Amino acid sequence: MTTALAVLAGGLLGPALLTAVAVVVPAVIGRIFGRLLRTALLLTLPIAVSVLVVNLFFFPAGRDVLFQLGPVTATAEGLEFALETLARIGAISGAITLFYLTTPPSELVLDLERRGVSPRIAFVALASVQTVPALVERAATITAAQRARGLDTEGSLWRRLRGVLPLAGPVLLGSITEVEARTLALEARGFTRPGRRTLLWWPPDSARQRLARWVLVLAVPLLLVARALGWLGWLN
Amino acid sequence: MLTLESVTYRYAGAPRPSLHDVSLELHSGEVLGLIGASEAGKTTLCLVASGLAPRTMGGTLTGRVLVDGEDTAPLAMHELAGRIGIAFASPATQLSGVAATVYEEVAFGPMNLGVPRSELIARTEEALTALRIESLADRDPALLSGGQQQLVAIAGLLALRPAHLVLDEPTAQLDPAGTAMVAAALAGLAAGGASILVAEQKTDLLLGICSRVLVIDSGRAVLDGPAAEILTGPQLADLGVAPPAAIRLRRAAVNASLPAATLARLDEAIAHAMPQ
Amino acid sequence: MDSARWTRIAIGVAVGTVVGLGLYASGQVWPLSAAVGVIVADVVYAGLTLAQTREWGPMRVAAGLVAFAVATYIGIIGFGDFGDANAVDPNTFANTKAANSWALILAIAMVIGAVVTYGLELLQTRRLASLSGQFGTRTYLLMALGIGINVILGQTVAAALKIPIYLDSIGTILVGVLCGPVAGALTGGLGNILWSYVIPPPFQYQPAAAFAIAAVAIGVIAGLLGRAGFLRPRPNRPVSELLAGGVVTVVLVGGLTWAAALAYTKIFETKIDLFPDPAKVDLIFVLLGYLAIALVALAVLGLFALLLVRRDLTAAYVVVAGVFTGIVAALISAPIAAGVFGGVTASGTDFLVAAFRRAGADVYAATTGQGLISDPIDKVTTFFTVYLILSALANRFKARFPQGEQVLEEPSA
Numbered sequence: 001m002t003t004a005l006a007v008l009a010g011g012l013l014g015p016a017l018l019t020a021v022a023v024v025v026p027a028v029i030g031r032i033f034g035r036l037l038r039t040a041l042l043l044t045l046p047i048a049v050s051v052l053v054v055n056l057f058f059f060p061a062g063r064d065v066l067f068q069l070g071p072v073t074a075t076a077e078g079l080e081f082a083l084e085t086l087a088r089i090g091a092i093s094g095a096i097t098l099f100y101l102t103t104p105p106s107e108l109v110l111d112l113e114r115r116g117v118s119p120r121i122a123f124v125a126l127a128s129v130q131t132v133p134a135l136v137e138r139a140a141t142i143t144a145a146q147r148a149r150g151l152d153t154e155g156s157l158w159r160r161l162r163g164v165l166p167l168a169g170p171v172l173l174g175s176i177t178e179v180e181a182r183t184l185a186l187e188a189r190g191f192t193r194p195g196r197r198t199l200l201w202w203p204p205d206s207a208r209q210r211l212a213r214w215v216l217v218l219a220v221p222l223l224l225v226a227r228a229l230g231w232l233g234w235l236n
Numbered sequence: 237m238l239t240l241e242s243v244t245y246r247y248a249g250a251p252r253p254s255l256h257d258v259s260l261e262l263h264s265g266e267v268l269g270l271i272g273a274s275e276a277g278k279t280t281l282c283l284v285a286s287g288l289a290p291r292t293m294g295g296t297l298t299g300r301v302l303v304d305g306e307d308t309a310p311l312a313m314h315e316l317a318g319r320i321g322i323a324f325a326s327p328a329t330q331l332s333g334v335a336a337t338v339y340e341e342v343a344f345g346p347m348n349l350g351v352p353r354s355e356l357i358a359r360t361e362e363a364l365t366a367l368r369i370e371s372l373a374d375r376d377p378a379l380l381s382g383g384q385q386q387l388v389a390i391a392g393l394l395a396l397r398p399a400h401l402v403l404d405e406p407t408a409q410l411d412p413a414g415t416a417m418v419a420a421a422l423a424g425l426a427a428g429g430a431s432i433l434v435a436e437q438k439t440d441l442l443l444g445i446c447s448r449v450l451v452i453d454s455g456r457a458v459l460d461g462p463a464a465e466i467l468t469g470p471q472l473a474d475l476g477v478a479p480p481a482a483i484r485l486r487r488a489a490v491n492a493s494l495p496a497a498t499l500a501r502l503d504e505a506i507a508h509a510m511p512q
Numbered sequence: 513m514d515s516a517r518w519t520r521i522a523i524g525v526a527v528g529t530v531v532g533l534g535l536y537a538s539g540q541v542w543p544l545s546a547a548v549g550v551i552v553a554d555v556v557y558a559g560l561t562l563a564q565t566r567e568w569g570p571m572r573v574a575a576g577l578v579a580f581a582v583a584t585y586i587g588i589i590g591f592g593d594f595g596d597a598n599a600v601d602p603n604t605f606a607n608t609k610a611a612n613s614w615a616l617i618l619a620i621a622m623v624i625g626a627v628v629t630y631g632l633e634l635l636q637t638r639r640l641a642s643l644s645g646q647f648g649t650r651t652y653l654l655m656a657l658g659i660g661i662n663v664i665l666g667q668t669v670a671a672a673l674k675i676p677i678y679l680d681s682i683g684t685i686l687v688g689v690l691c692g693p694v695a696g697a698l699t700g701g702l703g704n705i706l707w708s709y710v711i712p713p714p715f716q717y718q719p720a721a722a723f724a725i726a727a728v729a730i731g732v733i734a735g736l737l738g739r740a741g742f743l744r745p746r747p748n749r750p751v752s753e754l755l756a757g758g759v760v761t762v763v764l765v766g767g768l769t770w771a772a773a774l775a776y777t778k779i780f781e782t783k784i785d786l787f788p789d790p791a792k793v794d795l796i797f798v799l800l801g802y803l804a805i806a807l808v809a810l811a812v813l814g815l816f817a818l819l820l821v822r823r824d825l826t827a828a829y830v831v832v833a834g835v836f837t838g839i840v841a842a843l844i845s846a847p848i849a850a851g852v853f854g855g856v857t858a859s860g861t862d863f864l865v866a867a868f869r870r871a872g873a874d875v876y877a878a879t880t881g882q883g884l885i886s887d888p889i890d891k892v893t894t895f896f897t898v899y900l901i902l903s904a905l906a907n908r909f910k911a912r913f914p915q916g917e918q919v920l921e922e923p924s925a
Contacts (some may be wrong), residue, residue, distance in 0.1 A: 184322075
């Protein structure tokens with residue numbers, strides 16, 4: 001469960017190797033490698049393309065010309081820098097994707113609450129996760145209503161921009177005003193009671209999971225020390 | 237027993253009080269209807285009775301609110317939560333917004349109160365049963381109909397095991413199907429001996445479940461008496477409240493000079509609809 | 513405010529000014545002299561308050577400020593990469609890597625300062641009244657909503673619109689202004705972490721968590737500005753005040769434009785040309801230029817409409833708040849964007865970074881340059897939006913938030 005953090009911290013060093021050990025192996029064991037690959041690719045494609053294009057063509061120290069494309073020049077140094085950055089992003093993205101594919105938000109938050117995170121912070125985290133689809137749905141409802149009144153939400157950019165303004169107002173203000181009613185309802189249900197609350201359920205935690213977590217946490221200082229002592233030269 | 241002793245309440249920043257010197261008693265096992273024109277102070281009275289005003293709303297309160305003879309003034313909101321429950325008109329904003337299932341939603345209140353886990357489960361299942369929504373337990377509360385959400389909200393209150401329920405226009409934002417659903421649930425609770433204060437514009441709904449009705453006008457209690465008497469009485473329309481449909485029908489029938497036999501049959505039907 | 517408090521403030525400012533000027537006259541660099549002057553002013557004010565009213569609050573804030581300054585000093589001496597004091601050339605952002613590291617140090621020092629202030633309060637009073645005052649059911653609900661707004665708007669702008677601004681801090685600034693600095697900081701920090709790890713696609717944005725510290729700083733600044741009454745409506749002010757506000761706005765916006773133009777000309781070694789020859793300049797930069805001009809023009813137009821039509825002086829305050837927050841946010845984010853992502857974060861800002869790099873700036877200089885252009889525009893727009901939202905809300909509603917009284921118009925005396 002904490003793999004993501006550990007990989008992030010260690011992700012500056014030999015990221016490709018780390019991705020293999022900490023992301024690919026658990027994903028294959030968990031039989032979600034296919035979904036992982038698809039989702040991670042989908043999420044990182046835009047950033048990967050940007051990294052590649054920007055560095056390949058605009059790397060300032062680039063001298064070794066690979067090829068010319070109209071007014072821009074691709075350089076070998078740019079390619080190398082881009083590949084390094086991509087490896088790092090790949091490790092981060094793989095870990096995050098693995099994390100969210102295996103961990104529903106509610107399980108994560110309940111587990112954190114059980115481990116001592118404040119119930120209020122847990123509430124904010126869970127509520128904000130649910131706020132996103134709720135806001136989108138509210139926007140969809142209002143859009144449909146406005147379209148029914150003849151407001152144009154498709155077509156040219158200017159028309160769409162004009163459509164966004166009467167949409168953003170009601171969505172934002174409506175949900176902000178609702179805070180008052182929701183405050184009353186929550187306080188009527190004992191939300192302000194200080195201290196911990198009773199949990200209905202929490203995700204199970206096996207001995208193997210605990211072991212894997214400790215290994216990853218210990219790997220961070222080990223990698224840092226190894227890097228400081230120059231033992232990781234072979235990774236480059 | 238829930239008692240208000242000459243309560244006057246003014247919202248923060250408001251020039252005048254919204255409630256003037258209101259007193260009422262809600263006995264255990266009684267269903268008290270609260271009616272009045274819009275802006276007459278129904279919601280304010282509900283907020284005061286539940287303790288949310290002034291604890292959450294701010295503002296100034298004079299007079300006393302007592303639960304079973306105990307002054308509530310020194311109690312914090314979370315200490316009142318297990319003694320008086322309050323539901324509101326809008327179904328969606330009453331949901332906690334963090335529960336993935338109806339079961340968790342109903343359990344949210346007692347979870348906050350920190351009751352032991354075994355009791356938490358017992359209370360949740362009891363509340364689901366009381367409103368006959370066991371079949372919804374695994375559904376996502378955000379995807380239910382308004383009427384169903386309102387039942388879930390009321391179940392969430394029952395799980396706190398309050399001695400008294402305050403319902404502020406529980407059907408105001410519901411369609412006819414949802415209104416019928418909530419009305420049936422209220423009738424069930426009333427039959428089960430719950431003590432409920434229910435503010436409602438729909439006097440038809442009150443006719444079936446209330447034993448007593450309190451009418452407020454411009455923040456003052458103006459009428460207090462048996463439900464059948466006040467709801468069928470002549471003063472309601474002057475106070476900005478629409479009488480129940482049956483009563484309006486009877487008056488229309490009289491005005492239209494229908495035959496006495498038809499009127500007699502109409503009266504019989506209306507009497508049948510009255511609480512015994 | 514009572515006159516005794518004004519007297520204490522005046523004495524503090526006077527002493528601080530004398531000390532600061534004295535240091536500068538004795539040959540110290542101006543940032544150090546100014547910082548010491550500010551701290552001396554605050555400590556004198558806090559000491560006088562303690563002596564006169566037995567109030568510890570200002571003293572604890574002063575202690576936090578001293579801790580912040582000490583942490584910053586140690587950070588810069590120990591870890592900062594300053595070289596000689598004149599190494600940073602604002603025209604070319606030449607030594608920006610050095611200039612950058614201090615912004616990150618400032619952010620960390622800010623956390624240390626907050627811990628000292630609130631730690632002292634906890635030790636002295638066994639409670640955290642000033643902290644818990646910022647939190648209540650309303651604050652928690654607004655925080656959740658604020659995070660949702662940040663994520664939705666931020667993601668739309670970053671993934672779909674591809675324009676070089678962010679619009680991912682409207683929720684943070686709204687919570688900061690209405691509820692307080694710590695609530696704002698939590699909204700920003702927690703929000704960015706959730707945005708990376710918990711919010712499912714299509715609203716997931718994986719680079720966000722790395723910028724959490726910048727979001728924290730934005731929340732703190734918004735909270736402090738809100739507490740100081742920056743977003744209080746000031747309608748129907750006399751022409752002289754509006755004129756002064758207009759001058760401030762023009763100077764700030766003009767100064768920013770001038771700095772951007774200067775950087776542009778130095779880096780590209782060309783003259784600014786409103787209608788550049790497409791044969792010489794890439795079409796993309798021409799279009800980007802137009803877009804940037806359009807955005808600035810829109811923001812300025814809206815603000816001047818506020819200033820002139822409603823004669824609301826707060827328009828000028830909005831610009832000051834936005835520019836200040838934007839510069840701080842840019843300086844904190846730039847080293848993160850450069851170090852972690854190589855300057856590319858899959859959003860509209862990438863084009864600006866690419867432009868700087870093409871002109872020969874290193875990756876740190878490029879992200880700093882991009883940030884100093886994007887962030888002030890972004891934060892002025894954001895503060896303006898928050899001000900519009902606030903003016904659409906009922907006073908009774910706003911007043912129930914912890915800092916709600918500070919966004920209400922002051923009753924005319």
